[in-house]
Amino acid sequence: MRPAGVAARWALLAPMVLLSAAPIAWMAIAALRPGDQPLAAGSPWWPDQPTLANVVGLFGDPQFSRWVSNTALVTAGTLLIGLVTSLLAGYALAYLDVPYSRSLVLVFFATYLLPQAVLFIPLLRMVSRLHLLNSPAALVLTYPSMVIPFGTWVVWSFFRRLPPDLVDSARADGAGVYATIVHVLLPVVWPALATVGLYAVAVVLNDYLYTTTFIQEPSGQTITGALGALITADIDNPGRSFAAALLAAAPLAVVCAFFADAFARGLSTGIIEQ
Amino acid sequence: MERAEARPQVVLPLRTPRRRPSRRNLLIAGALLAPAAVLSLGLIAYAIGLEAWFSVSDAGPGTNGTFVGLANFQYLAGLDTFWQTVENTGIYSGASTAVKLALGLGMALALARPFPGRRLVYALLFLPFIFPVVLGTIAWFFLLSNVNGGLDWLLIRAHLMAQPFEWTGRLPMVSVVAVNVWHGTALFAVLLLAALRSIPRDLMDAAAVDGAGRLRRFVHIVVPFLRPAALLAVVLSLLGNFGDYAIVELLTRGGPLGRSQVVSTFAFENALISGYIGVGAAVALVMVPVYVAALAVAYRLLGRE
Numbered sequence: 001m002r003p004a005g006v007a008a009r010w011a012l013l014a015p016m017v018l019l020s021a022a023p024i025a026w027m028a029i030a031a032l033r034p035g036d037q038p039l040a041a042g043s044p045w046w047p048d049q050p051t052l053a054n055v056v057g058l059f060g061d062p063q064f065s066r067w068v069s070n071t072a073l074v075t076a077g078t079l080l081i082g083l084v085t086s087l088l089a090g091y092a093l094a095y096l097d098v099p100y101s102r103s104l105v106l107v108f109f110a111t112y113l114l115p116q117a118v119l120f121i122p123l124l125r126m127v128s129r130l131h132l133l134n135s136p137a138a139l140v141l142t143y144p145s146m147v148i149p150f151g152t153w154v155v156w157s158f159f160r161r162l163p164p165d166l167v168d169s170a171r172a173d174g175a176g177v178y179a180t181i182v183h184v185l186l187p188v189v190w191p192a193l194a195t196v197g198l199y200a201v202a203v204v205l206n207d208y209l210y211t212t213t214f215i216q217e218p219s220g221q222t223i224t225g226a227l228g229a230l231i232t233a234d235i236d237n238p239g240r241s242f243a244a245a246l247l248a249a250a251p252l253a254v255v256c257a258f259f260a261d262a263f264a265r266g267l268s269t270g271i272i273e274q
Numbered sequence: 275m276e277r278a279e280a281r282p283q284v285v286l287p288l289r290t291p292r293r294r295p296s297r298r299n300l301l302i303a304g305a306l307l308a309p310a311a312v313l314s315l316g317l318i319a320y321a322i323g324l325e326a327w328f329s330v331s332d333a334g335p336g337t338n339g340t341f342v343g344l345a346n347f348q349y350l351a352g353l354d355t356f357w358q359t360v361e362n363t364g365i366y367s368g369a370s371t372a373v374k375l376a377l378g379l380g381m382a383l384a385l386a387r388p389f390p391g392r393r394l395v396y397a398l399l400f401l402p403f404i405f406p407v408v409l410g411t412i413a414w415f416f417l418l419s420n421v422n423g424g425l426d427w428l429l430i431r432a433h434l435m436a437q438p439f440e441w442t443g444r445l446p447m448v449s450v451v452a453v454n455v456w457h458g459t460a461l462f463a464v465l466l467l468a469a470l471r472s473i474p475r476d477l478m479d480a481a482a483v484d485g486a487g488r489l490r491r492f493v494h495i496v497v498p499f500l501r502p503a504a505l506l507a508v509v510l511s512l513l514g515n516f517g518d519y520a521i522v523e524l525l526t527r528g529g530p531l532g533r534s535q536v537v538s539t540f541a542f543e544n545a546l547i548s549g550y551i552g553v554g555a556a557v558a559l560v561m562v563p564v565y566v567a568a569l570a571v572a573y574r575l576l577g578r579e
Binding site for chain 2: 027107
């Protein structure tokens with residue numbers, strides 16, 4: 001590439017990288033702030049005596065462990081329900097000659113696009129009727145409704161691109177539904193499931209509306225809901241909240257580092273190469 | 275199944291011919307589809323039904339209320355804050371999407387060819403997207419704060435400003451759009467990058483050999499290849515942003531004085547804080563026409579291939 005092209009590329013990329021990373025860097029640095037040193041003391045960008053006390057302190061904090069275990073529970077439930085139901089539905093739609101299967105897939109796709117803000121008011125009523133208010137179970141019940149439409153559609157479109165002989169020959173050998181799914185399809189469908197799984201984790205960690213609507217007591221809250229509520233309480237020194245936020249974001253970052261490519265590919269093949 | 279084999283094969287062997295399913299197969303298919311259908315379509319259909327009822331009722335906390343016709347919608351139609359909310363939501367959604375498309379396109383083009391450090395740059399640009407939006411917004415809340423905020427401190431140090439500026443108070447819409455763009459640009463870049471990679475090299479090379487310059491190749495080859503991906507990213511973003519809640523709620527709470535109020539925060543306020551569930555449901559239903567329009571565009575896009 002010509003030097004002018006290289007210069008143009010970095011003129012574009014350098015500020016973008018800086019702006020992308022700065023807020024997270026700011027969060028990471030403020031997390032190193034000692035508890036008795038508010039943002040007002042010295043530079044808000046660099047504490048006088050950086051310390052890991054905030055991070056270490058979180059591990060013994062019963063409230064924080066509560067939020068983490070709530071989040072883990074909700075994530076595990078959403079993942080399990082989302083993956084299993086999407087796999088089964090995607091299989092049925094792709095291989096079992098369901099009448100109007102294409103229209104059904106379109107219905108699932110349409111549901112995936114529905115903004116969650118349309119539904120939170122009636123869902124709150126449903127959750128309270130089921131006596132699930134303030135319980136993480138309310139989220140395990142409602143988050144899959146956001147994951148399954150996307151998941152079914154991704155799994156279905158993945159199956160549709162597989163060579164049909166794969167399943168046909170397994171069936172000719174006498175494999176039933178269970179054997180076909182578990183022994184023939186599961187070993188090849190994992191990139192699609194990884195995409196759906198990442199999406200499910202993202203649904204849990206990005207939601208603020210359902211979690212704050214259905215759960216009003218801090219003890220039942222997920223980590224994102226709880227930290228959002230702390231925002232004004234921590235105005236002088238957000239170090240502890242920041243440390244907690246970074247710890248909460250870390251699992252997703254690690255998973256993404258491994259699966260980012262698979263995710264991007266799954267997402268773009270799902271959407272573009274329909 | 276057996277019937278299909280008896281039929282003469284006229285279709286290309288790439289696709290299995292459509293078979294008439296046996297009753298047993300239909301039962302199995304139904305059983306496999308049921309959990310997904312009940313937990314997503316069933317739950318959503320139930321919620322939409324209840325929402326529609328709420329919007330024509332005087333429902334309050336704990337009561338389903340009585341039928342009041344279109345009173346809730348009439349009330350909203352006469353309410354200035356409602357129209358401001360709709361306008362804000364449109365601006366928020368439109369401006370965020372436009373900026374993300376422009377920046378995402380730049381990002382994708384700059385990342386298209388390999389260069390030293392590309393992997394690291396890609397990871398750093400992708401970071402805001404995988405960082406949970408609630409947590410990212412919390413970081414921005416403190417960055418933009420006029421009390422010891424990180425941005426003010428930098429600008430004052432650089433002598434660009436004499437005293438702290440109240441970003442979220444004075445420029446609430448700009449602030450929420452900025453955070454949205456920060457979070458969502460990477461998704462545009464990823465989708466556009468995937469489309470860029472699908473351009474056959476031969477095509478570009480052949481065009482270059484035929485004497486087409488950079489600009490002509492961009493306009494006549496790159497743009498047509500990018501269009502479906504770009505359009506779909508735009509539709510997804512417009513729709514997603516129209517129902518956005520977390521960024522606005524955490525950064526400005528819809529304020530000051532409703533200047534950054536959007537549909538979801540307004541519905542939340544009416545239904546859950548003031549207790550007018552009917553009015554809140556009517557506000558939330560405002561998203562439905564936008565949703566239907568976006569759906570029509572998305573279907574046309576998917577159906578064309």
